[in-house]
Amino acid sequence: MTRCFPFVAFASLIFPTLAAIGQQAAPAEPARMRSLFNGQDLTGWDGDPRLWCVKDGALHGETTPDKAAQGNTFIIWKDGTVKDFELRLSFRCSAANNSGIQYRSKHITAGNVRNQWVVRGYQHEIRNENTLPSVAGFIYDEGGKRGRMCLVGEKAVWGAEGKKTATDTLVTEQEFRQLFRIDDWNDVVIIAQGNRIQHFLNNRLIVDFTDEEPQLALREGILALQLHAGQPMWVDFKDIRVKEIR
Numbered sequence: 001m002t003r004c005f006p007f008v009a010f011a012s013l014i015f016p017t018l019a020a021i022g023q024q025a026a027p028a029e030p031a032r033m034r035s036l037f038n039g040q041d042l043t044g045w046d047g048d049p050r051l052w053c054v055k056d057g058a059l060h061g062e063t064t065p066d067k068a069a070q071g072n073t074f075i076i077w078k079d080g081t082v083k084d085f086e087l088r089l090s091f092r093c094s095a096a097n098n099s100g101i102q103y104r105s106k107h108i109t110a111g112n113v114r115n116q117w118v119v120r121g122y123q124h125e126i127r128n129e130n131t132l133p134s135v136a137g138f139i140y141d142e143g144g145k146r147g148r149m150c151l152v153g154e155k156a157v158w159g160a161e162g163k164k165t166a167t168d169t170l171v172t173e174q175e176f177r178q179l180f181r182i183d184d185w186n187d188v189v190i191i192a193q194g195n196r197i198q199h200f201l202n203n204r205l206i207v208d209f210t211d212e213e214p215q216l217a218l219r220e221g222i223l224a225l226q227l228h229a230g231q232p233m234w235v236d237f238k239d240i241r242v243k244e245i246r
Contacts, residue, residue, distance in 0.1 A: 024170070024205035026189045030086065033241040036077055036223070047075025047117050051227055055236070061099070061227045062234035071114030072142070074224040076107055083220040084245040087190040090238050091126055091136075092183070097233035099126035100226040102142060103190060104218040119224045120144060124190055124199055126226070126235060130180040132173040137188075137199050137206045142226075146216065150197075150209035152176060157210045158217075171206050179204055185238075193245050195219075 036044065039057045050067050052075045053060050063069050082103055093099055105121025120143030127136045132152060139150040150156045153176070155168035171179065179202050180186060189200035195217055199207035211217040225237055 026200035026203050026205070027086075027191075029088065030243050033086075033088065033243045035241050036079070037237070037240040039238070042075070044077060044079045045075050046078050047225075048073055048115065048227075058236040058238040059225065059240070060234065060236050061225065063097075063227055063232050065232060068232075069115070069227050069229045071118065071229050072226060073115050073229070074102060074117045074119040074226050076117060076119065077223040081220055081222055082192070082242065082244070084193045085191075085242055086245060087223070087240075087242045088188065089240040090185045090187050091235065092185050093126055093128045093235040094233050095128045095183075096231050097228045099228060099233070099235040100124060100140065100142065101126065101188065101190070102222070102224040102226065104192060104221040105142070105224060106221055107224075108143065117224075118143070119222070119226070121218055121221055122197070123226070124188065128182060130177045130182060132176060135176060135180065136186065137201050139197065139199070139207060139209055144216070146213075149211075150207050152199075152206045155208040158213050160212050160214055162213060168208075170208060171204065176206070179206075191245075 037059050041054055051061055051063060101124040102119045103122055105119050108118040108120055123140040123142040125136055125138045125140050129135050135152050137152045138148055141147055141149055149158060153169055153171045154166045155170055156164050156166040158164045187202050191198045195211045197209045198205060
């Protein structure tokens with residue numbers, strides 16, 4: 001007699017879990033996350049109306065030769081700030097240029113700004129590439145002096161003395177190429193708690209960063225989404241939701 005095994009048990013023998021092979025999965029989504037985008041209009045958001053709209057249920061940003069960005073520009077969530085939080089969303093973008101997700105950031109309106117929607121602070125890089133290090137997910141100091149603060153695949157600490165130290169490798173280039181979905185939707189989880197920040201891509205931890213720089217570490221600020229200056233590009237975001245961590 002042929003004996004049948006439950007599919008889940010059988011599958012677990014063939015496909016090891018992320019934990020079993022030294023990888024860390026994103027935590028289960030918490031209950032009652034707050035939706036920040038209604039999928040119908042730009043209620044709650046403020047950006048250049050020439051460049052941002054809702055298209056096919058997604059928050060869509062696009063620059064063209066006739067509608068260029070005057071410097072990096074952002075659409076800003078206007079209904080609050082974030083401190084310790086979990087942010088989840090999905091994105092897709094064109095191969096040209098890049099975008100970003102700003103958090104714990106500042107809206108800059110004074111001084112030499114090139115448009116009304118300049119934002120500076122922590123950025124989760126958005127790209128449509130799969131070759132390290134220029135890929136989606138690294139932490140960039142938008143408008144600041146620290147540049148690429150933590151690359152994809154790094155567990156790192158930015159020390160009080162102003163120097164980054166990488167302590168572990170979370171994902172290799174080959175693994176990232178298999179993980180990232182070129183020309184398709186990719187899922188992001190950003191968890192910031194205290195001075196520690198984690199980025200997850202498609203359910204895998206790709207950045208684990210601790211910021212111990214006393215003058216530059218950011219603990220609270222706005223959320224925003226970027227259109228980069230330069231060659232024409234487009235980017236879509238959907239299912240944007242957040243929950244405060246207490």
